[in-house]
Amino acid sequence: MTPDLVLYGYWRSSAAYRVRIALNLKGLAYESQPVHLVRDGGEQHGADYRALNPQELVPCLVDGGQVFTQSMAIIEYLDETRPTPPLLPADPAGRARVRALSQLVACDVHPLGNLRVLQHLVTQFHAEDAAKGVWSRHWIGEGFRALEAMLAGNVATGRFCHGDTPSMADACLAPQVYNAVRWKLPLDDFPTIQRIYAACQALEAFQQAAPEAQSDAPAAS
Amino acid sequence: MTPDLVLYGYWRSSAAYRVRIALNLKGLAYESQPVHLVRDGGEQHGADYRALNPQELVPCLVDGGQVFTQSMAIIEYLDETRPTPPLLPADPAGRARVRALSQLVACDVHPLGNLRVLQHLVTQFHAEDAAKGVWSRHWIGEGFRALEAMLAGNVATGRFCHGDTPSMADACLAPQVYNAVRWKLPLDDFPTIQRIYAACQALEAFQQAAPEAQSDAPAAS
Structure with missing residues (x-):
């Protein structure tokens, strides 16, 4: 079976990771087209990719010749065209x-912690590596404090962000926790986020979407 | 008639401006509750507002006692519960x-150009006012280059971003152009964005949603 769906992504892109989770949760076969965001100044800036996505960002999903950008828009499109689950x-x-x-x-x-923003902090403010970490941890921490309050304080939260089955919110949460760990943000203050992340990580759909499970991930990582 | 809908916003908040446009396009009466984002360190950080929105950001919409956050989520909620137009x-x-x-x-x-981010550029990188302008113009310019390409290069673009009637995309575009003008970004390279912005500004729904038309806008501005 040749998949109709082609996903342009990058192993460590948080936004591509979200779409991989959604595709896997729906059991949809897709062809993976890696776009190397760093090598040679970034393949996303090349003319070929720019023709697909003028934003020069991943992911981008092609479905039967039609091009879709923006991870949440892609996930909602998949949900409207392939409604189960x-x-x-x-x-x-x-x-x-x-x-x-x-x-x-x-x-x-x-x-706020995207590659292009960290690169621009270096260009405009001569940010060093340590400062990039401080910046990233600040914004993830701000977001997680609010997310924890919204999850812990709402009866609609279940095993996952909303009820007992994974939703688009979990497809966004898990890659962001992955990023938080990468930036060494302590997660002690976010027990509900940690609990939901663990529930996600127990599912094959999330495991197979993980950065390290992708064909373009470096062997050593 | 007492409106069921209460919008917590701020006259110059781009995200609140989007929701005001959506409410006006649908002809929905609402009560406006200004949250002053600057005075006294920011009313959005007070316990009262934080109980409504743990993110301490505007807007926040209350509909019959239920609280909704995030401008696009609010607009889609309005579209699902009040579908016309x-x-x-x-x-x-x-x-x-x-x-x-x-x-x-x-x-x-x-x-990237939100108040809290500009404040944090000062805290972490001692950014001066000029640098905040450079930063804001950079990211609006990056986004508008892509947006212009996506609008100009697609037959689905009409008088507005998608066809000949305003959509959620126009409710996002117009406040961002307002911000671009405020930061003095030249718009010559973005003729389609300019044309759609003019079409938006011709509509009463957009005019009445404008920052300067809000009750909490300073008289002198």
Whole structure:
């Protein structure tokens, strides 16, 4: 079976990781097309990739010739075209909660620690490696304090962010925890986030989406 | 008629501005509750507001006692509970496009120039006012180059970002152009963005949502 779906991504991209989780949760076969974000100044800036995604960012999903960008938009597209199992609940208030938890991560945490932003901190403010770590931990910590409060203080939280099945919110949470660990942010203050992350990591869909499980991950890492 | 909807916002908040546009496009009456983001260290950090939104960010919408955060999640919630006129198209590919255009702005442009980020550039890198402008113009410029390419190069673009009626994408575009003008970013390279912005500004829903039209805007501005 030739998959209709082609995912352009990068093993360590948090946003590509989200989409891999969603594809796996839905049991969808896809072809993986690695885009090396660092080598030779970044393949995402080449003319070929820019024609697919003028933002020069991963991920990008091609479905039968149509091109889709932005991880949350891609996940909702998959949910609307391949509805089983659903990655958003059925009720408007629940859907709004899952989207808000997702956007907390995808709008207010992840973009601030993205590769291009860290590179620009060096260009504009001559940030050293240690300062990049301070910056990243600050924004993940800010986000996780709010996320922990929103998860721990709401009866809708279950085994996962919303109820007892994984949703788009978990597909956003898990890659951000991976990043937090990478930046050595202590997670002691975030017991609910840790508990949900552990529940995610127990699932094959999340395991197979992990950065280190990707074909373009360096062998040594 | 007492409105069920209460919007906590700030006149100059780009994210609150998006939700005001959506509420106005749908003709929904709402009570405006200003949260002053600067005075006394920021009212959004007070215990009262934090109980509503642990992220300590605006906007936040209360609908019949239920609390909703994150501007795009709020707009989709309004679209699902008050569907006329729709702010997303009916087809999955079109919905994905509107969401991607919205997220380009709401994930990859706006959060980088948000008040708390500019404040943190001062704290961590001792950024001066001029450097904050350089930073903001850089990220808006990066985003607008991609947005212009995605709008100009797609037959789905009409009078507005997607077709000839305003969508969530226009509710994200207009406040970001307002910010670009505020930061004095030249817009000559973005003719499609300029054209769509003009079409937005011609509508009463956008005019009444403008920062300067809000009750908490300073009289002199």
